[in-house]
Amino acid sequence: MERHRHLIMHKTVAYLVALFVLVLWTPDNSAAVAADAYPTRNARLIIPFAPGGTNDVLARMVSQHLSERWGKGFIVENRPGAGGVIANEIVAKANPDGHTLLVTNPAFAMSAGLYKTLPYDAVRDFTPITELIRGPSVLVINPGVNVTTLKDFIALARAQPGKLNYGSGGFGSALHLYSELFKKAAGVNITHVPFKGGGDNMTALLGGQVHMNIIQYQANVLELIRSGRLRALAVTTEGKRSKSLPDTPSMSEAGLNGMAIYVWGGVLGPARLPAAITQKLQGEIARLLATPALRERFAGQDAEMVGSTPEAFTGLLRSEMKLWREVIQSQGITPQ
Numbered sequence: 001m002e003r004h005r006h007l008i009m010h011k012t013v014a015y016l017v018a019l020f021v022l023v024l025w026t027p028d029n030s031a032a033v034a035a036d037a038y039p040t041r042n043a044r045l046i047i048p049f050a051p052g053g054t055n056d057v058l059a060r061m062v063s064q065h066l067s068e069r070w071g072k073g074f075i076v077e078n079r080p081g082a083g084g085v086i087a088n089e090i091v092a093k094a095n096p097d098g099h100t101l102l103v104t105n106p107a108f109a110m111s112a113g114l115y116k117t118l119p120y121d122a123v124r125d126f127t128p129i130t131e132l133i134r135g136p137s138v139l140v141i142n143p144g145v146n147v148t149t150l151k152d153f154i155a156l157a158r159a160q161p162g163k164l165n166y167g168s169g170g171f172g173s174a175l176h177l178y179s180e181l182f183k184k185a186a187g188v189n190i191t192h193v194p195f196k197g198g199g200d201n202m203t204a205l206l207g208g209q210v211h212m213n214i215i216q217y218q219a220n221v222l223e224l225i226r227s228g229r230l231r232a233l234a235v236t237t238e239g240k241r242s243k244s245l246p247d248t249p250s251m252s253e254a255g256l257n258g259m260a261i262y263v264w265g266g267v268l269g270p271a272r273l274p275a276a277i278t279q280k281l282q283g284e285i286a287r288l289l290a291t292p293a294l295r296e297r298f299a300g301q302d303a304e305m306v307g308s309t310p311e312a313f314t315g316l317l318r319s320e321m322k323l324w325r326e327v328i329q330s331q332g333i334t335p336q
Contacts, residue, residue: 035276042073043099045267048087048107050080054216054301055265058132059103061297062267065288066281083111083172085118092120096127096270098277103132105265106174109320113328114172116335122321127273128313130282132289134264135303136237137178137216138245140230144208150233150254153212157188165191167201167210171336175201177324178214178236178261180331185258205230216263217244217301236261242302264306266313278310 045063047056056078063074079087084107094100102108112122120126139150145164147153157164168175171194183190193210195201204210206229214236215221222244224230235242237250238260251259267285269278286307288294295305308316328335 035274035280038098038277038280039070039072039074041099042075043101045074045076045101045103046087046090047076047078047103048080048084049078049105051078054133054135054218054263054298054303055103055105058265058298061294062103062132062285062288066284069284083107083114085111085115088122088126089119091268091270092125094270096272096274098269098273098281100270101129101281102126102268103265104268106263106320106324107172108266108268109317110172110174110177110324112321113325114333114335123318125271127269127271127278128310128317129267129269129273129278130285130310131306131308131313131316132265132267132285133298133303133305134262135217135298135301136235136242136262137214138221138225138232138236138242138248139182139212139214139234139251140205140221140225140232141212142205142208142210143228143231145211145231147233148231150249150251150256153233154186154188154256157186157190161189162191164188164211165193166212166214167193167195167204168213169198169201170194170196174216174263175214177327179212180333181261181323181327182214182256182259184327184330185256217242217303219300222300234259244300244302264316266316282307282310 045059047059049056060076063076066074079090084104087102088108091100091102108122111118141153145153147156166179168179170176176192176194179192190212193204195204201210201213205213225232225245232245232248234251234254234256235245235248236259239250239252241250242248267281289305289307298305
């Protein structure tokens with residue numbers, strides 16, 4: 001009897017071990033099933049800036065494409081304010097199921113160094129999905145500044161420290177930090193004049209109250225340059241000239257290194273977004289960005305459609321955060 005009981009126990013243990021091993025080695029298809037079913041309801045694309053800009057326009061094209069492809073609405077919600085922090089927090093605290101996404105720009109990386117405290121961690125609380133677009137900016141001056149080259153502008157600024165100025169849309173804006181990077185790279189002292197928004201800044205630049213801006217490509221900016229109301233001195237690329245401004249040198253051609261900066265747009269989700277859903281989103285968005293019609297739509301701004309992998313976009317975000325933290329610290333900008 002005792003031998004029989006031991007035999008039963010041995011077989012039971014063997015069965016349990018085999019079952020345990022089977023569970024461990026059987027592929028878990030739940031993630032794949034969840035990705036196949038995704039989206040299961042309408043989703044939100046949260047945008048931390050006002051309607052009308054390049055990234056907003058592109059986000060609406062992405063939302064339309066995903067809605068048509070998957071039969072669920074991808075609804076754009078503009079949530080501007082606080083340098084993007086409001087929108088970022090919404091996504092950071094959302095359920096990681098792919099139904100709340102963030103479409104953002106360099107302000108996301110900049111804000112990580114601009115604020116003493118944030119209601120989220122810019123690295124740990126997000127899942128990068130893909131970079132959408134990138135394009136250069138251009139350093140322009142009011143024609144009343146009597147120089148025609150970047151070299152001469154830098155020489156003038158060095159000869160008159162603090163006398164020349166640059167405008168921005170406010171503290172911590174891209175124009176603010178781009179210009180502070182320029183000051184660092186060129187070794188010049190140029191005064192920051194912050195405005196409440198980009199419109200006031202442009203009015204002051206055209207009126208001569210502001211001498212310099214480093215500004216994103218837009219159709220109206222290119223028209224102002226071509227008409228002579230603004231003078232372009234250099235494009236923020238590394239050795240590559242702009243198709244839209246072929247007579248304007250790149251920063252490196254003009255003799256200034258360390259100024260290869262791009263305005264980009266990208267999509268993130270909350271942390272712990274399942275890898276299968278992340279890959280599904282990246283693949284479908286990249287498919288849209290590869291279409292000739294979309295590439296042509298933004299070609300006039302010298303914008304490049306990207307559609308990068310989540311890993312590549314993660315690398316971009318980390319390098320951007322590092323760059324802007326260094327600029328903020330080296331230029332004595334006090335985090336708010």
